Amino acid sequence: EAGVAQSPRYKIIEKRQSVAFWCNPISGHATLYWYQQILGQGPKLLIQFQNNGVVDDSQLPKDRFSAERLKGVDSTLKIQPAKLEDSAVYLCASSLISGSGNEQFFGPGTRLTVL
């Protein structure tokens, strides 16, 4: 069974530029998560999708971050414009369903450096 796929693996941009990350979850997984992991910290949830609907985006900085999951499969996270403090690893995870602590499977992440 293929795992969660993410691309690109690394991205370097200058502040005020825009960037997009792509995630393809495990086949059949209804729930998709985007996390931000700043160096030296644990992952922090940005947004959670159930199929193609948003369940929780309370921690997403909506003035610059956006995410979509069209057709309820793969997802794109965008930052526009990027700030220095956005430098982090962006992890995508998926699970069969949400709730009851259902196991989340994580992708390898995209490491973003904003100069």
Next chain:
Amino acid sequence: AQSVTQPDIHITVSEGASLELRCNYSYGATPYLFWYVQSPGQGLQLLLKYFSGDTLVQGIKGFEAEFKRSQSSFNLRKPSVHWSDAAEYFCAVWLSNTGKLIFGQGTTLQVKP
């Protein structure tokens, strides 16, 4: 506020020695607890989880963890560490009231030959 604390940011052990990584949580209800491992450049891999029942849970790669409600702890242990265990370890708690997985800040494990 609900939180997860991993008191040790960095731990170094010799290969073959025993290991214990500490995790404390703050959550009023019965927690769902997890330990994940993250190798450099990799995503997080689930080592083990506790939902209910036996408070000593076995995981992959020879790891185990013990849930102690009285101490609000879920410490990870391994009797004999291998060089390949060097990685970052995250404790996490799933909050039933919000449906969110909250992570600790992580413990970096270094293994000396």
